[in-house]
Amino acid sequence: MGAARKQSVKFDARMFEDVPVLQRTWRAALKPGETLPRYEDVLLGSLGRLADHMVLLKCENDAFAVSRTGRYAQEWLGDERWDIPMDALRPDCATVLSEAAANAIANNRPYLTAADCVRNGMVRTYDVLALPTFARWGGTLVGAYVNERGAEYNLLDAIFSTTDDGVISLSTIRDATGRPFDFQVVHYNQAAVRLLNVAERSLLWQRLSNGGHLLCSQAVVGRLRAAVKDDQGDRFEIDSDDRTLRLAITAFGGILSLVISDVTSLKRRDASFRLLFDSNPMPMWALDCETMAFVRVNDAAVQHYGYACETFLRMKVHEIWPKEEWLSYTQALRDIGDTYQSEHHWRHVKADGTEICVLTFGRRIMLEGREGYLVAVVDITERRKAEARIAHMALHDGLTNLPNRALHQERLGEALESGNAAGKRVAVLCIDLDLFKNVNDSFGHPMGDCLLKQVADRLRSRVASNNLAARLGGDEFGIILADDTSPKQASDFAAGLISMLSEPYEIDGNQVVIGASIGIALSPGDGTSSEELMRNADMALYRAKQDGRGTQRFFEREMDHQVQRRRELELDLRRAFANGEFELHYQPLVDVALDKISGFEALLRWLHPEKGMISPAEFIPVAEDIGLIVTLGEWVLRQACNEAVKWPSEIKVAVNLSPAQFRSRNLVQLVISALANSGLSPKRLELEITESVFLAETEANLAILHQLRELGVSISLDDFGTGYSSLSYLRSFPFDKIKIDRSFVKDLAKRSDSVAIVRAISGLGRSLNITTTAEGVETTEQLDWLRAEGCNEVQGFLFSGAKPAAEVEQLLRRFGARASRAA
Structure with a gap:
């Protein structure tokens, strides 16, 4: 390996020329009309010294195998064998060779990449050039050129030298009795020099007893002695010059590793957090993840919930939940990730028993070495009441407080869906007040409004169970009979309504008499959708008004035909x-x-x-x-x-x-x-x-x-x-x-x-x-x-x-x- 390393260094000066030479050789061998050059023209007899750096790969069944290797390539691979599968190689070498060869074949051109290989803590970077070719006997061969790009470096040294934390190794100096009394610096990184604010040359081999920086203080030396004596680690903080440093000690017999971290910004953030927590007008608390007990509450929470701070800190969170929600809320809290924002409201109980609706925002934090939740609370009780009022107003008539047309259609759709599935009939009654216009014209609209309220009260008194009475607009009302209703039952109900609505009304000392006309449609014969059923009930109402006030009419198909003829006449009339x-x-x-x-x-x-x-x-x-x-x-x-x-x-x-x-x-x-x-x-x-x-x-x-x-x-x-x-x-x-x-x-x-x-x-x-x-x-x-x-x-x-x-x-x-x- 040492000889190969020397040879690699020898070739370093020419390494940057090798890749362009090989690329030009590949292009020169490529004949017109061919996608790849021949193997013989690129990789046989013309490589010279470069042959030592080549790995010849053959592609079989979409997998690569090593066919031949040069001496330098063998040392890089750590294997001198030929004709071996790719998975027999070191994983890092096999990965880069497979990637380069696959990309070269996919693009039908040379492919250049780089590989970082770690050997015994040393990092070396290699250039890998894959040259795709075809063999005359068939198949594809890839020649992969491998060469080291530059000098190697120690991975651990690189990590230590680039970290923001200071790292110092100390050797223990003992007295005649074997007790530690001093420490000597035997290793350090640049971050330690910066954090201790000392000259680099003065730090190596320095004894702490000589003084000169923060580690030399009696407090720090005492913690170091204790760590050596007990052969265990330690963690503490020291303050100096508006800075806070955190020291982590690890003992290895007589050697101590000391990691120095600047936690000034963290401490400042913690101070800001404390200020934000304690003075925040929004109720906030911190919970212990395991016990679910309150460990901190701010003044806003104390004031809003009515519990004394001491009482709060003796409670667990489920004590402010309604009992019927204990199980579901506990599970929801257990399922919370690192951060949480409630999509739905939670119900909380205050000290006086009042129930409120809240939204909660939380995150997991460390509390004095224990995992906990930091929670902020927004009381939306009044907002929920306002939303409920708005929702009610959106679905109810402002004058009579009866359901409006929108809610009527919604409930009718639900009744029809249920009735159609169960084979039950649903009846719709459209009601129009007779002579109501005369009341408005004779007594004014305030009197008319009072009359409509009394009509609504009478209708409300007649509907029960799943039935619904609604004001559809003006002096028109609607009733849904959602239970299975026969034509006779619908007719009897309508007759009773007409009789009830025709009884005199007492308004501001005046006796007012009106009547009602009713149109009736029943599902499924008169329609299976809410739109169809309402349209047909409305046509029946029109016929009832035509046939004389104070009467009821069922929908008949002929009515629809008349409406169609009327609509057709309207269209023709406009065109005419x-x-x-x-x-x-x-x-x-x-x-x-x-x-x-x-x-x-x-x-x-x-x-x-x-x-x-x-x-x-x-x-x-x-x-x-x-x-x-x-x-x-x-x-x-x-x-x-x-x-x-x-x-x-x-x-x-x-x-x-x-x-x-x-x-x-x-x-x-x-x-x-x-x-x-x-x-x-x-x-x-x-x-x-x-x-x-x-x-x-x-x-x-x-x-x-x-x-x-x-x-x-x-x-x-x-x-x-x-x-x-x-x-x-x-x-x-x-x-x-x-x-x-x-x-x-x-x-x-x-x-x-x-x-x-x-x-x-x-x-x-x-x-x-x-x-x-x-x-x-x-x-x-x-x-x-x-x-x-x-x-x-x-x-x-x-x-x-x-x-x-x-x-x-x-x-x-x-x-x-x-x-x-x-x-």
Whole structure:
């Protein structure tokens, strides 16, 4: 090994040239079109002195084996044998050879790496270059070049010289009786020189009795003597010049090893920790890991929990836990790692028995040589209460404190999941209060809110077990009957609710009476999901309200079909306006005395491209519901004015107005614009309204009517006699015309009461100087009755149905000719 070492040192000067030479040789041997050069061209006959440094590896079944080795390589491997497997070599050599060879083959090029090998505490670094080749007889061969990179060094010396701790070895000097009385420095590292703050040359072979540094103090020498005498270690700290040094003594007979550590920063941190612990406003304590006893508590913990400090320090941590949590909390504490932050709250009990919710933050620490936990506590009791209140508010109605729509849907989903799995029916009841709007309008919203609270109390009193009552919004409530419910049980329950909710309410000395309509849907027949069941119950409620208040209806499939048709009609209606599918037809208004046309009523018609003509009675209510009626009404008004201006100057045009157009608040401006753009005289425009215009915001709507009258436009009251208080409307506004509803005209020849009503309306018109127009005249007999009763104007199929604008001129000519013949 010594000869090989000399040879290695001899080659050191040229070592840096060997690797480039071998790489160039490999590249020169690589022929075009080949991925690897031949073994013979690289590793045979041309290596010279480098052959001593080569290890030839062959690859068989994805494993390497040593085929040949040079003399230097044999000394590095510690093995002179050839044709041996890789696992027969030293592990450090085998690892680096396998790594280099594998990478060289994977990349089809030379691969250079370095290896650190430790022999007898000495570290040597070697360069290893792997050269992949192929043999003519088949297979892959790798030649690995090995050479030492530089001088060796002692591993232990390197460790000692680079550590931050000072290391000093001391030899014991004994007196004549064999007792230790002095010590001599026999070894040290640079860190010891720095920590003791002495000159390096003065430290080696120095006796401690000569003084000059911290180790020479009587206190330290005494601890050293005791360590030698007892043949055991020691550990202690000394302070000097604002520094704290920790000394660890290990005795080996008469030799002492002394490790010196600067713990100044640790001591300062410990002092800071103590200050932070004791003065921290957050409750903190330290526990013994084994006994779970409190070993330290700060003032904040004493004040917050109400135990005296002495009492705290006699307690174990489980004494501040609720008894039912002892087992689970103990296990949770045992499972804590080095640090801990609670994800869920812990329950703690204060000295007065009050329970609080806390979050804890902790870590393992050493406490006077024992393992412990340092714990900080955050009291979240009030926060939890606030969160609970917020969570409750998120799922409950703020006025009635009933569950809201979100919680209703959540509980319904749970009930359906359980019911569907068990084959049980779940019933959903949608409840709408009848006449509630009247209470708000008559008594104000505060009274309405009080009423809703009392309704909620009554509903709450009727639900039990797994059932739920909720406020879904406004005056709409919902009930879930989660137990297996039959249709009869649901019907009986609904009937009881209607009866209970219809009983009078006493509010602020007023007796209030309302009612309720209920729609019912049952799973699984009416739906298996919460969305489907609620939608169907809502449709049943809509039918109950249509069929008369104070009633209940079960969902029927036909209701869904009607809703689908309604939705389809809405979509078609929106497209129809955009596509220009609407048109105006005009029905003549005939002057009874002159037997001639005095005007035309503009009537909206919808010609659907697939379904044909759709009745206004079908699509006008839908247009009002979806808000399209205002846009349609504007189009009708402008179109009618544009058409009427083409007629003779004495012919008027009548246009129907919707209550929605009054709510838009731009009706007067719209009429002015339509008249101005068309050039039609205001006296030729007649606007027809129904009494529904007066049902809401009466004062505002009356103001609009007066503004329209001031323009010169005539105002007609349509469907007179069919409402609740038509006579009061005649007092509210001076109408130009009242139209007698067709329901009275139809039975003139059959019912005397119809004759009496027509006679009364005609007489009223004459008295108030208001024109009366009868609608729906279909027979000459009806016409004769109306003429006899003094009716001024008529319209109906007896004269003509509504016709397109192109046929208006023909109607005018026909009636003109008829009037001439009558004259």
